[in-house]
Amino acid sequence: MGSGGAPPTRFRCGACGNLTRFDVVEHRRTRAYYHFSIAGELTVEDEEVLEADREVVTCRWCGSSDRIEEVPVEPPG
Numbered sequence: 001m002g003s004g005g006a007p008p009t010r011f012r013c014g015a016c017g018n019l020t021r022f023d024v025v026e027h028r029r030t031r032a033y034y035h036f037s038i039a040g041e042l043t044v045e046d047e048e049v050l051e052a053d054r055e056v057v058t059c060r061w062c063g064s065s066d067r068i069e070e071v072p073v074e075p076p077g
Helices: none
Strands: 010-013 022-036 042-059 068-071
Touching: 042 068
Parallel strands: none
Antiparallel strands: 010 068, 022 042
């Protein structure tokens, strides 16, 4: 799946320290390449995010949504 060139976002909960589990509510507009098999089964082979509006991020561990921080993504290595 394509990302539309946007860098990945990582979150951290300032309330409990969680770095791994979040519910993210976004409104998105995308362009997708749909490939249907002869049998009619759909595979989305490529999807580009044209617009994304993040509405709320909630920590799955403690339920906080007012202390969520965006943190830099560390390159692998």
